[in-house]
Amino acid sequence: MANTRRDVLDAARALLNRTSLGDLSMRRLATDLGVRPNALYWHFPNKQTLLAALGDDILAVIGTPDSSLTWDDQLTSLATSLREALLSVTDSAELVSSSWASGLSQMTVADQIRGVALIGGLDADDAQAVTTAVCQLTIGLTIEEQTRIQMERLGVAEPSGRDFAGEFDAALRVVVDGARHRASTAVGAH
Amino acid sequence: MANTRRDVLDAARALLNRTSLGDLSMRRLATDLGVRPNALYWHFPNKQTLLAALGDDILAVIGTPDSSLTWDDQLTSLATSLREALLSVTDSAELVSSSWASGLSQMTVADQIRGVALIGGLDADDAQAVTTAVCQLTIGLTIEEQTRIQMERLGVAEPSGRDFAGEFDAALRVVVDGARHRASTAVGAH
DSSP: OOOOHHHHHHHHHHHHHHSOGGGOOHHHHHHHHTSOHHHHHTTOSSHHHHHHHHHHHHHTTOOOOOTTSOHHHHHHHHHHHHHHHHHTSTTHHHHHHHHHHHTOSOOHHHHHHHHHHHHTTOOHHHHHHHHHHHHHHHHHHHHHHHHHHHHHHTTSSOOOOOOHHHHHHHHHHHHHHHHHHHHHHSTTOO | OOOOHHHHHHHHHHHHHHSOGGGOOHHHHHHHHTSOHHHHTTTOSSHHHHHHHHHHHHHTTOOOOOTTSOHHHHHHHHHHHHHHHHHTSTTHHHHHHHHHHHTOSOOHHHHHHHHHHHHTTOOHHHHHHHHHHHHHHHHHHHHHHHHHHHHHHTTSSOOOOOOHHHHHHHHHHHHHHHHHHHHHHSTTOO
């Protein structure tokens, strides 16, 4: 019963890495922690809130990009860090998508990307559009990649031979080109 | 036992629209059709194959864009049609993502988008990169939107007030700007 919020998040992450998002239940998590399910609700009022906190925790590893980089390289750096953070925990792209849908996530990485787009001289609407494009490309492709990883882990599919990292880098360059175009046509472009 | 492949796909789509992707099982589908589960395996060797055929069937509504449009407007038209097709069936963005991961989908819409990018003068690598960006933005954001729809349907979330269509259109314009930039710098650009 001496579990902290941190203990619960760590156990949830470990459970996810051993199983899948579909197996992450409050009951199973309580068993792993050796407590009754009620004890979890002390920290998280419901499963949605726990999932949102876990998603935010998984992405908390994404640091501020090196400010000596140009803004567009900072954009690429943030997107690449987002993908790496998602890939570090089983099924977390689907988890993050769901927690963004719930409105319970802090969505800090979206703020970071928007901030870099604003540094690039984009207006607020364009910065938001670039943020949506970068985040959804990254989350969308990583959901597909993590689904494939689970299929291979379960033995229902052979290794695909796909180069997901290469697919991601190439598609991200298209989005960053689009962002650069917006910056070049922005009022007061610098 | 007189069910055709078409009957099975129609019943699967109807079941999905009444429930969710998590509830779409071969057993439940057989019950809906009034047959034993074995009868389904006559048409589809396993659930993955059925899901891939269902995903392809949902996207079959996407027609060839009006060839009097410029290539970049055709790109926008295809992406918009992809989103509309996905939104027409419950949870189908997640279904399509999963079926693309399995390698069992025809991925016809990706061929259509790649074809339009080639018409725009992009080389094969750039056309593939644009295809990935367009498809994953569309699928990624629609997964989030359909998750939200399910949360609202289940009563665990109030209407979000988000303008998903507006978010999509704005982010798509960034990707299409990136595609246009590639076309303008392509060797032999026209």
